Structures are given as structure tokens and as C-alpha cells.
Amino acid sequence: MIPTLELATSDRVPRFSSLWNLANPTRFLGLADRLLPWLAALAAALLAVGLYLSFFVAPPDYQQGETVRIMFIHVPAAWLGLFMYVMMSASALGTLVWRHPLADVAQKAAAPIGAAFTFVCLVTGSLWGKPMWGTWWVWDARLTSVLVLFLMYLGIMALWRAVDDPGRAARAVAVLTLVGVVNIPIIKFSVDWWSTLHQPAAVFRIDGPTIHPSMLWPLLVMALAFTMLAVALHVAGMRNEILRRRVRSLRLMEAERLDAGVETAAGAAR
Amino acid sequence: MSDPHAGFIIASYALTALVVGGLVLRVLMDHRALRRALAQLEARGVRRRSARQEATR
Numbered sequence: 277m278i279p280t281l282e283l284a285t286s287d288r289v290p291r292f293s294s295l296w297n298l299a300n301p302t303r304f305l306g307l308a309d310r311l312l313p314w315l316a317a318l319a320a321a322l323l324a325v326g327l328y329l330s331f332f333v334a335p336p337d338y339q340q341g342e343t344v345r346i347m348f349i350h351v352p353a354a355w356l357g358l359f360m361y362v363m364m365s366a367s368a369l370g371t372l373v374w375r376h377p378l379a380d381v382a383q384k385a386a387a388p389i390g391a392a393f394t395f396v397c398l399v400t401g402s403l404w405g406k407p408m409w410g411t412w413w414v415w416d417a418r419l420t421s422v423l424v425l426f427l428m429y430l431g432i433m434a435l436w437r438a439v440d441d442p443g444r445a446a447r448a449v450a451v452l453t454l455v456g457v458v459n460i461p462i463i464k465f466s467v468d469w470w471s472t473l474h475q476p477a478a479v480f481r482i483d484g485p486t487i488h489p490s491m492l493w494p495l496l497v498m499a500l501a502f503t504m505l506a507v508a509l510h511v512a513g514m515r516n517e518i519l520r521r522r523v524r525s526l527r528l529m530e531a532e533r534l535d536a537g538v539e540t541a542a543g544a545a546r
Numbered sequence: 547m548s549d550p551h552a553g554f555i556i557a558s559y560a561l562t563a564l565v566v567g568g569l570v571l572r573v574l575m576d577h578r579a580l581r582r583a584l585a586q587l588e589a590r591g592v593r594r595r596s597a598r599q600e601a602t603r
Contacts, residue, residue: 336549346554349558522584
């Protein structure tokens with residue numbers, strides 16, 4: 277028993293420390309530089325295939341006609357709006373509980389991406405709603421809860437800008453993010469809990485997707501393309517945030533040095 | 547596309563392209579500006595402690 281325990285312990289410690297080393301900002305910058313070209317190329321290739329499938333392979337809907345093609349951007353944008361918020365919530369836990377060095381960097385970089393995808397979801401939904409429902413907007417539970425998600429993103433981005441010190445801003449934003457996470461299940465289940473003009477889930481269902489495979493596959497490829505794009509943008513945004521903090525600390529160092537120089541000169545002149 | 551609702555479809559894809567393009571452009575321009583700021587600081591002799599240690603090794 278003892279040798280097994282020793283083996284398990286000695287096996288675990290280096291694995292944990294190597295994970296922690298990966299969270300080192302300098303190591304992350306190196307990893308991001310190596311990963312980004314691949315992620316960007318993968319996102320571009322998937323987007324090209326997805327757009328081809330969406331426009332040239334997927335048939336028009338028997339009721340909605342060509343308008344159904346809006347689904348191929350509206351639904352992935354909605355998924356990404358939710359995904360980025362869930363990611364931000366996990367990062368918020370990382371900031372508050374584990375004080376992970378990159379958690380608040382990840383959280384800050386995710387907010388504008390999530391906000392952008394939620395905005396795309398809202399506007400394309402409106403552009404789809406007008407010809408199909410006869411209205412740009414209704415205050416039903418799904419649409420309203422997604423609008424609340426968008427407002428949450430804007431609030432989080434505003435809070436980041438309102439507090440100068442990144443550490444204090446990170447803790448305040450983490451708390452706000454975790455408060456807002458209650459909206460995520462509301463968005464998901466709003467179409468089941470309340471009577472909404474928005475249709476119920478058609479892909480992630482217990483009894484399987486209700487969309488015909490000729491439309492499901494283009495949708496899944498577009499969703500994968502959007503996900504890769506979001507991951508690439510997120511890694512690039514995290515890299516920028518690390519560099520921004522370096523610039524900030526170097527400017528502070530320079531200001532302190534100049535300040536010390538002025539004081540020395542003033543002392544010598546006295 | 548001869549669909550009567552073609553305008554709605556084109557507007558949706560154009561807006562998405564604009565937003566995604568804006569995100570990509572913002573990240574790239576931000577990166578360039580930050581790299582330039584770091585290079586200027588280093589040129590003035592302002593370096594992080596770890597960078598100074600690496601330079602003296």
C-alpha cells in the first residue's frame with residue numbers, strides 16, 4: 277500500500293505544478309503566440325465550410341423559405357453569448373476562490389466577445405422575427421432574458437473601466453458576474469417555463485434534435501466555426517490584457533523613478 | 547437570391563461580418579499598440595525585474 281501511495285503522491289505533485297506553471301503569464305504569452313495562428317486558420321476554414329453548407333447545401337425551409345438561413349448565424353451567436361458568460365463565471369470563481377493568476381485576465385478578455393455575440397443574436401433575431409412573426413421585438417421571456425444578458429455584459433465592461441486597480445476591479449466584476457449567472461438557466465428554460473413567441477429548443481433536447489440533418493449539419497459546423505473564432509479572439513484578448521498590465525506596471529515604475537530623480541535633484545539644490 | 551425577404555438575410559450576414567470584423571480588428575490594433583508601447587518603454591531603459599535579470603545573465 278505504502279509504495280502505491282508514494283507513487284500516487286509523487287505523480288500528482290509535478291502534474292499540479294506543471295498546470296500552475298502554465299498559468300504563469302509569461303508562459304501563457306509563449307503558448308498564445310504558438311497557438312493563435314492555428315486557431316485562426318481553423319476558425320477561418322470552418323467558417324468557409326459552414327458558409328458554403330449554409331448557402332449552397334442546406335435547402336430552404338418548407339414554411340420559412342430562404343429566411344431560415346438567418347438561423348445559421350443567429351443560433352451559434354446565441355450559444356456563444358451564453359458560453360462566454362459561463363466561461364466568465366468559471367473565471368470569476370477562479371478569481372475569488374483560487375486567486376488564479378490568469379482568471380481575471382480571462383474574465384476581462386471574454387466580456388467584449390460575449391457582448392458582441394449576444395448583440396449579433398439580438399439583432400439577427402429581430403431581423404428574422406420581422407418577416408416570420410410580423411414584429412421586430414416582443415417582450416417575451418426568451419427575448420427579454422437575452423436582452424438582460426446583453427445589459428449584464430455592458431455593466432461588467434463598464435465596471436472594469438470604472439475601477440483603476442485591476443485587482444480590485446477583478447473582485448468587484450467577479451461578484452457581479454456570479455450574481456448575473458442566475459440569468460443563464462432562465463434564458464435556457466424560458467421557452468419551457470413560460471409561453472413565448474420564441475420557439476422551444478430544437479437541437480439540445482432529451483429526445484434528440486428536431487431539425488432535419490440537411491439543416492442540422494450546417495448549423496453545427498457554423499457553431500463550431502463561431503466557437504473556434506471566439507476561442508481565438510479570447511486567447512488574443514488575454515494576451516493583450518497581459519501586455520496591457522505590463523505596460524501599466526512599467527509606466528508606474530518609470531514614474532516612480534522620475535519622481536525619485538526629481539527629489540534627489542531638489543535635495544542637491546538645497 | 548429571389549426571396550422576398552432577401553434584404554433581411556443580407557442584413558443579418560452583413561451585420562455579423564461587421565461585428566466579427568470589428569472584434570478581430572480591435573484585437574489586432576490593440577496588440578500592435580501595446581507592443582509599440584512596450585518597445586518604447588524598453589528603449590527608455592524601463593524593464594521588468596525578470597527581463598533585467600535575463601539581460602544580465
